[in-house]
Amino acid sequence: KQEVTQIPAALSVPEGENLVLNCSFTDSAIYNLQWFRQDPGKGLTSLLLIQSSQREQTSGRLNASLDKSSGRSTLYIAASQPGDSATYLCAVRDNAGNMLTFGGGTRLMVKP
Amino acid sequence: DTEVTQTPKHLVMGMTNKKSLKCEQHMGHRAMYWYKQKAKKPPELMFVYSYEKLSINESVPSRFSPECPNSSLLNLHLHALQPEDSALYLCASSQEGVGSTEAFFGQGTRLTVV
Numbered sequence: 001k002q003e004v005t006q007i008p009a010a011l012s013v014p015e016g017e018n019l020v021l022n023c024s025f026t027d028s029a030i031y032n033l034q035w036f037r038q039d040p041g042k043g044l045t046s047l048l049l050i051q052s053s054q055r056e057q058t059s060g061r062l063n064a065s066l067d068k069s070s071g072r073s074t075l076y077i078a079a080s081q082p083g084d085s086a087t088y089l090c091a092v093r094d095n096a097g098n099m100l101t102f103g104g105g106t107r108l109m110v111k112p
Numbered sequence: 113d114t115e116v117t118q119t120p121k122h123l124v125m126g127m128t129n130k131k132s133l134k135c136e137q138h139m140g141h142r143a144m145y146w147y148k149q150k151a152k153k154p155p156e157l158m159f160v161y162s163y164e165k166l167s168i169n170e171s172v173p174s175r176f177s178p179e180c181p182n183s184s185l186l187n188l189h190l191h192a193l194q195p196e197d198s199a200l201y202l203c204a205s206s207q208e209g210v211g212s213t214e215a216f217f218g219q220g221t222r223l224t225v226v
Binding site: 032034036041044045046049089091093099101102103104 | 114116118143145153154155157160162167168200202204206208213214215216217218219220222
């Protein structure tokens, strides 16, 4: 059974810092990996999708990488802003079909 | 349009009530999902519909009854719930098959069972 782990569970940084969030998964037979943002009490907003054949995806200040063989993905946030404060979740989709397995999330606080 | 719309946003129901949660998408996605999320926990998969047929049921109690009346709509019927069922219920959709299966989530229904 796929297990997804995110480290750290919580992170507090001053505004302007570059930061890295980590996601690891136990079964490398994945179809894709997706990073989400969730604000308190709200739904999930898709940030980046990386297909299993890809190494990275970029959107604005966000860059996500994928090393499928080692079971790792990182989300890099450049020049963090207070508005980036949220919980960031990674989820992997397995090859078999429609199972999306989530990590526990990283709660990020960016202080002004 | 990458929107998944869930109604209602908030719901308070008694343990003897019957209510329904609704989810709608118009992206032509043929896979639709229900997730349950407790506070400070990740979403947990409940059900998956593929081409309007139930394909995954993650051993969810029968007091939760999903329904997919057409390719754009997904319902979750609730009956005789327990207080521990209070949570944020999230609906999601994605394409099926080869290619991008990016999942899009709605804003959720905050359910409180009293």
